[in-house]
Each structure stands twice: as C-alpha cells, then as structure tokens.
Amino acid sequence: xxxASIRSSSRDGQLVVxxxxxxxxxxxxxxxxxxxxxxxxxxNIAPELVQVAAALEQGAVSxxxxxxxxxxxxxxxxxYHWVDGSAxxxxxELVRKARGAQMPESFWTDPLVYQGGSDDFLGxxxxxxxxxxxxxxxLEGEVAIVTDDVPMGTKRDAAFQHIKLIMLVNxxxxxxxIPGELAKGFGFYQSKPATAFSPVAVTPDELxxxxxxxxxHLPLVVHINGQPFGKPNAGVDMTFDFARLVEHxxxxxxxxxxxxxxxxxxxxxxxxxxxxxxxxxxxxEQIEQGKPVTSFLKFGDSVRIEMFDGEGRSIFxxxxxxxxxx
Amino acid sequence: xxxASIRSSSRDGQLVVxxxxxxxxxxxxxxxxxxxxxxxxxxNIAPELVQVAAALEQGAVSxxxxxxxxxxxxxxxxxYHWVDGSAxxxxxELVRKARGAQMPESFWTDPLVYQGGSDDFLGxxxxxxxxxxxxxxxLEGEVAIVTDDVPMGTKRDAAFQHIKLIMLVNxxxxxxxIPGELAKGFGFYQSKPATAFSPVAVTPDELxxxxxxxxxHLPLVVHINGQPFGKPNAGVDMTFDFARLVEHxxxxxxxxxxxxxxxxxxxxxxxxxxxxxxxxxxxxEQIEQGKPVTSFLKFGDSVRIEMFDGEGRSIFxxxxxxxxxx
Numbered sequence: 001x002x003x004a005s006i007r008s009s010s011r012d013g014q015l016v017v018x019x020x021x022x023x024x025x026x027x028x029x030x031x032x033x034x035x036x037x038x039x040x041x042x043x044n045i046a047p048e049l050v051q052v053a054a055a056l057e058q059g060a061v062s063x064x065x066x067x068x069x070x071x072x073x074x075x076x077x078x079x080y081h082w083v084d085g086s087a088x089x090x091x092x093e094l095v096r097k098a099r100g101a102q103m104p105e106s107f108w109t110d111p112l113v114y115q116g117g118s119d120d121f122l123g124x125x126x127x128x129x130x131x132x133x134x135x136x137x138x139l140e141g142e143v144a145i146v147t148d149d150v151p152m153g154t155k156r157d158a159a160f161q162h163i164k165l166i167m168l169v170n171x172x173x174x175x176x177x178i179p180g181e182l183a184k185g186f187g188f189y190q191s192k193p194a195t196a197f198s199p200v201a202v203t204p205d206e207l208x209x210x211x212x213x214x215x216x217h218l219p220l221v222v223h224i225n226g227q228p229f230g231k232p233n234a235g236v237d238m239t240f241d242f243a244r245l246v247e248h249x250x251x252x253x254x255x256x257x258x259x260x261x262x263x264x265x266x267x268x269x270x271x272x273x274x275x276x277x278x279x280x281x282x283x284x285e286q287i288e289q290g291k292p293v294t295s296f297l298k299f300g301d302s303v304r305i306e307m308f309d310g311e312g313r314s315i316f317x318x319x320x321x322x323x324x325x326x
Numbered sequence: 327x328x329x330a331s332i333r334s335s336s337r338d339g340q341l342v343v344x345x346x347x348x349x350x351x352x353x354x355x356x357x358x359x360x361x362x363x364x365x366x367x368x369x370n371i372a373p374e375l376v377q378v379a380a381a382l383e384q385g386a387v388s389x390x391x392x393x394x395x396x397x398x399x400x401x402x403x404x405x406y407h408w409v410d411g412s413a414x415x416x417x418x419e420l421v422r423k424a425r426g427a428q429m430p431e432s433f434w435t436d437p438l439v440y441q442g443g444s445d446d447f448l449g450x451x452x453x454x455x456x457x458x459x460x461x462x463x464x465l466e467g468e469v470a471i472v473t474d475d476v477p478m479g480t481k482r483d484a485a486f487q488h489i490k491l492i493m494l495v496n497x498x499x500x501x502x503x504i505p506g507e508l509a510k511g512f513g514f515y516q517s518k519p520a521t522a523f524s525p526v527a528v529t530p531d532e533l534x535x536x537x538x539x540x541x542x543h544l545p546l547v548v549h550i551n552g553q554p555f556g557k558p559n560a561g562v563d564m565t566f567d568f569a570r571l572v573e574h575x576x577x578x579x580x581x582x583x584x585x586x587x588x589x590x591x592x593x594x595x596x597x598x599x600x601x602x603x604x605x606x607x608x609x610x611e612q613i614e615q616g617k618p619v620t621s622f623l624k625f626g627d628s629v630r631i632e633m634f635d636g637e638g639r640s641i642f643x644x645x646x647x648x649x650x651x652x
Binding site: 011078083104107110113114115117118130131152153185187188190193248254256257258 | 433436438441455479503514517577579583
C-alpha cells in the first residue's frame with residue numbers, strides 16, 4: 001500500500017491512497033482524514049486502507065484522480081517526533097578521518113541519533129529556502145520508517161512489528177553552521193533546516209524481498225542538477241538496522257504513533273557508488289586529492305533523490321527540489 | 327486567560343478554559359476541540375476563548391465543572407516542536423567551572439538550545455517512569471512559551487507578538503546518561519525522557535507586570551519530597567529573553583504554531599535562593615565542600631514545581647510528580 005498527503009485547507013493535508021505505479025490516487029475521508037489520524041489507530045484503519053488500495057489497483061473505486069507529486073505534502077506534513085540515526089558508521093568514520101580524529105570503538109555498537117525539528121516538513125517538490133549560500137547547503141539522502149506506538153523498553157526483536165511505513169528523506173544540512181553548533185555541545189539546531197520527504201510512504205510489503213532484516217536493500221539514486229551524483233545501496237554497510245534503532249530510541253521513552261526515524265546519510269564502502277551528500281564527497285576529495293573540490297549547493301541548484309525496484313519502477317516517487325534564497 | 331487539556335477519548339485531550347483561581351473549567355468544542363486546533367488559528371480563535379473566560383469568571387457560562395489538575399494532560403499533550411534553551415548562562419558557567427572547564431565567551435551572546443522530544447509529554451500529576459535509578463534522575467524547573475506561526479528570519483523585536491501562552495516545565499533529565507551521550511556529539515536523546523508541564527497554560531496578560539521584556543519576573547518554587555529546594559526568580563539572570571530565543575530558533579527555519587520554547591533550568595547568582603535542579607546543587611557542593619552531597623532522585627521521590635503571583639495565588643497550578651520504576 002502507498003499513501004500520501006495532498007494539499008488541502010488543513011495544515012495536515014488530506015490522506016490519499018496512491019496506486020502502485022504512482023499514477024492514481026483516491027481520498028479516504030470516510031476512513032481517516034489525515035496520515036496522523038491513520039497512524040493513531042493503525043491496527044484498525046490500515047486494513048480498511050488496504051482494501052481501498054486493492055480496489056484502486058483494479059480500477060474499482062470511484063472518485064480516483066491523477067496523482068500529482070507536486071501537489072503532495074510530506075506524507076506527514078508535520079510530525080510529533082523526528083529522530084535521525086547515523087546508521088552508516090563508515091560515513092562517520094570517514095568524516096572523522098578527514099579531520100584527523102579517531103572515532104570511538106563504541107560507535108560500532110552504540111547507535112548515534114539526533115532529535116530533529118518536525119513542525120515544518122517539506123513536500124517532495126517544495127523549494128528549499130535558505131538565508132545564505134555561505135551556510136554550506138548540502139543534501140543528505142536517507143531512508144526513514146514511521147512507527148505506531150512503541151513502548152519504552154522495546155527490544156530489537158519486538159521492534160519490527162512497529163515499523164508501519166517507509167519513505168525517503170532529504171535531511172537538508174547547513175554544513176558551515178555545524179562545527180560551531182556541535183562545539184556548543186547540545187547537537188544540531190540552526191544547522192538543520194526543514195527536512196523533505198518523498199511524495200509517498202509505503203508499507204514494507206511494497207518492497208518485497210528488498211525489505212529484509214530491518215534494512216532496505218536497494219540503491220538510493222541521487223542526482224544534482226540532473227547529473228548522477230551517487231547510488232549507494234541502503235541495505236549495504238548499514239551498521240544498525242531500523243529495529244535496532246527503534247530499540248535505541250525507546251530505552252528511556254515511549255515513541256508515539258507517527259514517530260519518523262531516519263537512517264542517516266546512506267554510505268557504502270564501495271566508493272565507486274558515489275555519495276548521498278556533498279560533505280562525504282568533499283571528504284573523499286580531501287583524503288585523495290589533499291583538498292575538497294566539489295562545492296556545496298548554490299541558489300537555483302536542484303537535487304533529485306529516488307529509489308527504484310528491480311524492474312526500474314519508482315517506489316516512493318522522486319524528491320526533486322530546488323534551493324532558493326529565503 | 328487560562329487554558330488546559332483534559333483527558334478525553336482523544337490523544338490530544340479536550341481543550342478547556344479554566345478560571346483564574348483554577349477551580350472551574352468549561353469545555354469549548356464549539357470553538358476549538360484541542361489546544362493545537364486553537365493555536366493553528368489563534369488570531370481567530372483566541373478572541374472567542376477570551377469571551378468564554380470572561381463569562382466563566384462571572385459565573386455566566388453553563389456546563390462548567392470543577393477543574394481537577396490530576397485530570398489535566400500537558401496543555402499540549404503532544405507537540406510538533408519542543409526546543410529548550412539554556413538561557414541562564416550563569417548555570418552553564420557554574421557547571422563547567424565545577425569540572426574545571428572554561429565556558430566560551432560566545433555563550434554570553436549566542437544562545438544555546440536543544441531540540442527535545444515532543445510526542446509524549448506528561449501531565450502535571452502523571453508519574454515519571456524511569457528504567458533505572460542508576461541513570462541519575464533529576465528535575466529541571468523551567469518556564470516555557472508557546473508560539474503561533476513564526477516565520478524564518480524573525481528578529482527579536484518582531485518576536486514578542488508571537489508569544490501566545492506561558493507554562494511551567496519539568497524537563498526531566500537522566501544525568502548519568504548525559505556525559506556519554508553528549509560526548510557522541512549529537513546532543514541529548516536517551517538522557518531526556520518525557521517532559522512534564524503545568525496543568526494550565528496562560529496568556530501573558532495573566533502575569534500582569536511580572537511579564538516584562540520577554541521574561542517572567544517571579545520565583546519558581548521547587549519542593550522535593552515536600553521540602554523546600556529552591557525558589558530562583560525566573561526574571562533574574564536570564565541572559566536571553568524569550569523574544570531573543572525566538573530569533574535564535576528561526577534563523578534557518580519557520581517555527582510553526584504550537585512551538586514550545588523553554589527557558590532552560592532557572593538559576594540565579596544569589597545562591598541563597600536554592601536551585602531548580604539537583605545537578606546545580608551538587609555542583610555548588612562540589613565547589614564549596616569538595617564533593618557532591620545531595621543524591622539524585624530515587625523511585626518514590628516526589629517533586630513539586632509552582633509559581634505564585636504577588637498575592638500568593640498559584641498561576642499555573644502545580645507540577646507534582648512521583649518518580650516510579652518504568
């Protein structure tokens with residue numbers, strides 16, 4: 001099943017069921033008005049949505065219309081909880097290596113996450129407003145899951161059942177604000193502007209065999225200004241799977257319905273696959289050529305992030321955004 | 327005007343208007359079903375709520391009932407944005423001094439904030455579940471504001487008008503998890519369990535002259551297990567006022583309606599007033615006696631946080647919670 005939130009008079013948009021090929025959609029106000037409402041009562045509501053999705057595939061629903069990704073808000077236009085992992089530890093190791101710092105051994109066994117802002121998510125085709133190019137504008141291509149209610153103290157084995165939806169993320173970062181902000185000791189804030197998500201969120205079964213052991217085993221295809229930039233495989237070198245990350249985030253808290261949990265920037269040891277952020281490419285240039293060569297983004301630059309199934313069909317629709325002056 | 331969210335069949339509770347003396351309440355489903363709904367359209371909805379509040383004071387509404395703080399959820403039972411400042415810089419300086427570290431001069435001019443979890447706020451009388459006493463359970467007594475939509479790039483002067491509600495906070499902290507977590511570089515996560523709020527949120531005019539220049543000029547009265555622990559004045563030694571903090575949090579982002587912004591632990595240079603967290607008292611003991619003496623909290627311990635007007639009347643109702651094993 002594929003779901004989206006399309007623009008409406010509500011801040012939360014209108015929940016729609018989207019066809020597998022992303023061409024058609026149908027609103028389901030009689031089942032749930034919004035994505036959050038569906039997640040708040042997922043065990044009762046999901047089966048009804050699944051029925052609509054099946055009927056939509058068969059052309060057996062009335063009121064369907066063409067699905068337009070540019071009319072999609074983030075699947076959750078605003079969320080109560082956005083926590084982003086840094087599960088590709090080789091990426092962390094690489095970045096530290098470039099600045100001559102050792103990474104603690106514990107990073108291989110103890111997940112690293114940060115709490116992100118979730119009141120103002122961007123839709124997949126919305127412009128990305130930034131006050132200044134001097135801030136070092138960068139993408140971060142990721143996968144994220146959405147959970148139902150996960151009680152405090154949930155272990156990895158019990159966490160899988162709480163993973164209800166999967167989507168793509170562009171976790172926009174302002175690289176030149178990060179060192180100063182992290183030096184203050186309390187994590188990211190100004191250095192993380194609004195995060196963007198794919199047009200649709202999908203249930204794990206939509207991924208077939210590609211969803212396995214809490215990982216999405218498919219390449220994330222990244223283009224900048226229409227040029228291929230990277231296609232690292234999200235299932236490779238992901239040190240902590242999503243279920244392990246759910247265990248981590250519920251050690252001392254409940255994670256409530258609609259929790260969005262990101263993988264962190266996807267990164268593979270196989271450097272021939274490119275990167276899912278400019279910072280990593282610059283780090284590799286630093287190591288290999290003695291200095292970074294690739295620039296961060298300028299106003300007018302565009303980024304496309306997408307993931308395809310084995311037959312080359314887009315699973316989530318594309319995140320395709322342009323950076324603009326705020 | 328005083329507002330609360332009381333328990334209902336909804337995760338977001340039911341919005342009620344509460345009398346100035348905190349004894350009576352009336353539901354307002356015909357105006358707004360929830361606190362978030364009111365904040366989403368505050369300019370239209372607040373005037374209607376103000377009329378109800380006036381009628382409630384005059385005993386001129388039907389359907390009012392006794393207000394029971396133990397039936398109150400957090401004013402926003404879940405929020406899209408919780409960002410907590412550390413505006414009492416003398417507190418930061420003190421903590422650093424105790425561990426022999428210099429605080430950068432920039433801390434006096436550049437606010438420090440962290441992004442907190444907002445999907446699972448605690449009501450004022452809810453127990454505080456923690457998995458282990460070994461985590462170092464501590465309170466943090468604070469004041470918080472709630473905003474309407476604040477656009478990116480809002481300066482301090484323009485920020486005042488966006489401050490719509492004020493409430494008290496207990497920003498529970500797990501002190502023994504903090505050093506390890508902050509050493510990882512991405513800020514707090516596991517070390518910050520669910521945050522608790524006062525039974526009611528009030529509009530700034532309810533504070534009269536005590537609300538001035540973006541600060542609340544009243545003592546925050548803290549008791550632990552019924553014994554006085556501290557009564558630092560929230561208006562004293564607050565290096566960054568709330569309007570300045572709003573400017574800080576909107577440099578690169580919009581802050582959307584229902585943003586909850588905390589002051590950080592209230593702390594005065596006048597040490598005779600005590601502290602609003604155990605960590606600060608332990609730091610003072612370390613400096614004065616060579617070692618900390620006061621223990622962190624144990625299961626069964628209770629904390630009370632309250633603020634009174636010039637006539638000794640409770641403004642927000644009390645946060646009064648017991649720590650329990652999760």
